[in-house]
Amino acid sequence: MSLAERxxxxxxxxxxxxxxxxxxxxxCRVMSEAGADIVAVARDAAGLAEVKSVVEGNGRRCLTISADLGQADAPERAAREALAAWGKIDILVNNAGVSFPKLLVDQTIEEWDLIQAVNLRAPWLIARTLVPAMMAQKAGKIVNVSSQTSAVALTEHGAYAASKNGLNGLTKVMTAEWAAYNIQCNTVCPTVTMTPMGQQVWGDPAKLGPMVAKIPAGRVAQTVEVCDVILFLCSQASDMVTGQDIFVDGGYTAL
Incomplete structure (x- = not known):
């Protein structure tokens, strides 16, 4: 098999x-450029329409599903809709996440529960719905997008860190239970990345500066740098990589 094929x-x-x-x-852009058809799941209908345009512009099919993954029945419903439309899903990337940065003494129960529901419960519910078809074909890839703060403490991120630590642990159990079916499960753990959520949390230079000073690379991550690592974990090139937490952090956790 050639490099390009792998x-x-x-x-x-x-x-x-x-x-x-x-x-x-x-x-969605990177994976469709690599040849994948995409089921795009999110709450924002306008954003989904833009993603669909990008994926189809790359010559691939795109199914959009509107779902609020904080609702208990939404993750399984979205997964079943995807299966009903396409029969199987080869690759699952649990990327959706929410955060309400507050000190532990100020975090509300409602915020805590929503963070755990979206960041931890939803990945489990979607995976358990899609995995039987992966088992049947004896092939599958699951990438759970975690965080640098799954390994290092970050103030005002207690609920978020709890969800991401949980996601790392969940991924390892997925590996233990599903590796025999040739299903690889890994997490990708980015440092600060200037997504809309990242901008909301780190947009103040006075807050971002001290964080960047702790990153040996001297900068935050770009979204494409995170996506390229996910692409590798979704490809045949990573078939012997499973149960791993891959940090895309410019060296932050090496110190």
Whole structure:
């Protein structure tokens, strides 16, 4: 198999959550350029329409599904809709995430519960719905987008860190249960990335400066840099990589 073939997603069907913004939007572009058809899942209908245009502009099919993954029934409904339309999903990227940065003593129960629902419960519900078809074909890729703060403490991110630590642990159990079916499950853990959510949290230079000073690379991550790592984990080139937390952090966690 050639280099191009090993990294190609031609003929693959990929479901991406949080597809209407930031890393999700860029990932739909990157994966469709690599040959994948895309199921784009998000709440923002206008954003989904833009993603559909980009994917189809790359000559691939795009199914858009509007879903609020914080609702208990929404993740499974979205996954079943994708299966009903396309029969199977080869690649799942759980990218959707929310954060309400507050000190632990100020975080509300409602905010805590929503963060866990979107960042941790939804990936489990979608995966358990899609995995039986992956098991049947003895092939599949699952990438859960986690965070640098799954490994290092970050003030005002207690609920978010709890969800991402949980996601890393969930991914390892996915590996333990599904690796025998040739399903690879990994997390990608970015540092600060200037998505709309990243801008909301880190847009103030007075807050961003001290964080960047701790990153040996001296800058934040670009969305495409995160997406290229996800692309590798979704390709045949990564068939022996599973159960790993891959940090895209410019060296932050090396210190």
């Amino acid at each position: 990294f190609s997603l031609t003929g693959k069907k990929a479901l991406v959550t949080g597809a209407s913004k930031g890393i999700g939007t860029e990932l």
